Amino acid sequence: MCFIDLDNFKNINDSYGHSMGDQVLIEVGKRLFGLVREDDTLARIGGDEFVLVIENMKNDTHHAEVLNDVLSAFEVPFIVEDKSFILTASIGVSCFPEHGTSIEELCKHADTAMYQAKESGKNNIKFYSKSMSQDVITRLVMENDLKGAIQQAQFELYYQPQVCLKTKKLTGLEALIRWNHPTKGLIEPNAFIGLTEELRMIITIGNWVIGQACQDLKRLQETCNFQGKMAINVSVLQLEQSHFIDAIKETLAKYQINANKIELEITESVVISNPKYTITLLNKLRDIGFAIALDDFGTGYSSLSDLKQLPVSKLKIDKSFVDDLPDGENDKVITQPIISLSNAMNMEALAEGIETQGQMDFLIQNGCGLGQGYLFSKPLPLKHLIDWLNTQA
Ligand SMILES: [Mg+2]
Incomplete structure (x- = not known):
């Protein structure tokens, strides 16, 4: 069956x-x-x-x-x-x-x-398999736990530095959510974001992320003289909210953040699901000053004709394509054209998940400008990030 x-x-x-x-x-x-x-x-x-x-x-x-x-x-x-x-x-x-x-x-x-x-x-x-019934129970428990997580302030943002590969200078930060579960400890987003999307809770959580990231950005600007961009992941469900633009503008005003300091990371699925709507919306956001990055590039199926119409200024190359560099043939034949493509379309290429010198050298040789990954820094909680920024200065 x-x-x-x-x-x-x-x-x-x-x-x-x-x-x-x-x-x-x-x-x-x-x-x-x-x-x-x-x-x-x-x-x-x-x-x-x-x-x-x-x-x-x-x-x-x-x-x-x-x-x-x-x-x-x-x-x-x-x-x-x-x-x-x-x-x-x-x-x-x-x-x-x-x-x-x-x-x-x-x-x-x-x-x-x-x-x-x-x-x-x-x-x-x-x-x-029998264990699946157990998984269903686990899921129900998680669903229930998630419902209280925002009110009980169990979410926390970590920030991962993004750097210029040549100069190693900091260019931006990506805000990444973590769930401090009262009994299970720190939970990474891939273990719960899918569920929050299914339950449409991602809208509330995503709005919280935008608010918190802006508040923290203000603090970093004031205390560490941080001048880079803050990259925030947004889900298709958030973008579909008719008041998305007004809400984000309001948040920026509240924390006195300029839109050109914010980069919105969207995935290809956003574009595929509704290209016309997305292109119009993203153009409006770009006109306000936001930068748009296409996340996990290469894992979806967005068409090049759609890509050409998008006001995207950065392509993020998924970690899965960086893992086997510089020797893995498959990863080489995927990353090289993505980098060339982004250069040809006047977009920046940012490789995610860089962990070794070899990966970095390959990426630099092939024209990739930006990177993030453990080689530079793990995602850090705000307090540690401030220490890290101070060591860089
Ligand atoms: Mg991202």
Whole structure:
């Protein structure tokens, strides 16, 4: 029993309307139907969820093959009315009789597995395991804990220095959130930001981040004479708020911060989900004075034609492409063109996750201007950052 759920399908309905969304679903249905055998059953059970029942499996590898075919089926864009849609799916699988002997049980467990697939980054397949039920409980507990976290001041911002690779001079700071959990200790954002997005709590948390980062920036300007930019990550859900611009302007006014000292980091998904809206909004932000950086560049699928229209002044090269430099062939063939691209488009390139001299040398030789990573400094809590800034002066 396989639960197939399309990732971020809502974006298509939101951006292009439901009738376009329905057309895309029909195309997805057709493509999936082309993959299954006569004995198998494929159904759409609601929204963007499909169920595939694979019967009479010949052997253990059979279902893996079918499921891989399903995922690969999404590698080719879906075309509706000359528009091309790139979709991915998350698949949860339960098997009879190991994971249940009733339909209810098999469905419930396939659903749990599907959520696990979403949790672990989407676009993948998860088989049900008993520990997953435990994970579901953990998730519920975390959800509950998160609700009190802002009021109880459990979030804290750490700041990671960004430097000019040639001169090693500080150019900016990226504000990174940490959760000081009362019993679990310090939790890194990748363990909870996804959940806060699903629960739409990211809007409140994101606003808190903007306020706190501005307050801290003011302090750094006054006490350490910090002249660089503060980079703040913003989620697509924040940008979709109609009052986003007014709210951020208000925050800047409150702390007497100039917009040209703030860099908003957005991810490619923001652009993909709604390019027209994003381009208009980002242009407004740029006109006010904000700098815009495209985060995790290379991990999404933003088209170069969209990129050309964006008022982006910086491309951030994801740590995953820096890890194997300078020897890893794959990372070399990815980072080199990203750097050339950014230079050609008059954008700055910033490599994330630089940890070794070798990585840095490679990046400098290939024209990358900026970097951040442990080689320069870890993300630091404000107090330690102030000490660090004082040692640099
Ligand atoms: Mg970032």
